[in-house]
Amino acid sequence: NAGVTQTPKFQVLKTGQSMTLQCAQDMNHEYMSWYRQDPGMGLRLIHYSVGAGITDQGEVPNGYNVSRSTTEDFPLRLLSAAPSQTSVYFCASRKGGDSPLHFGNGTRLTVT
């Protein structure tokens, strides 16, 4: 079982560049989300989706876009990278009810 797959694992961007972090899950989970993790800050929710075609903002959405065209995929787009977006990004999914989030292995992004 692949679970939640994130690519790439590492990325270095220059300020102003754009890129897409990929996330795919093979568990048929309706709910998917993106978090960023910064030292001393825990994990903060960027965007989430409760099903294909439905997305909403989390706690720190500025500078990021998402779309959910299929149940399986939930890409995160950085429109114009800034050094403040240097972070570790986690994609996660879950099924309904009291189910826990299943996390991908993370993407470490550095913006110079």
Add this chain to the structure above:
Amino acid sequence: AQKITQTQPGMFVQEKEAVTLDCTYDTSDPSYGLFWYKQPSSGEMIFLIYQGSYDQQNATEGRYSLNFQKARKSANLVISASQLGDSAMYFCAMRPTGANSKLTFGKGITLSVRP
């Protein structure tokens, strides 16, 4: 809005001893779930244990148990018989009951197990 508080500084425990990691939360939702995750130095997030706010008994999963005190709004994680592999960052998180509800994390606690 939900808030999770984990205020302990780095924790140390001797191998084979038990350790308690503290978590308090604040919410106005009448029904919610509490989760603990482990993040080893390799970086992945590993789900450990879940407690529902209406569960009558404290949750247990192997060496992990959750000391849930609803009136005090605390959900402490107890790890029994600590092992070297328990050295990691531990996150407490909470989510109101509901299909669209979001999981809010605390800032985490670092646990180091000494041989």
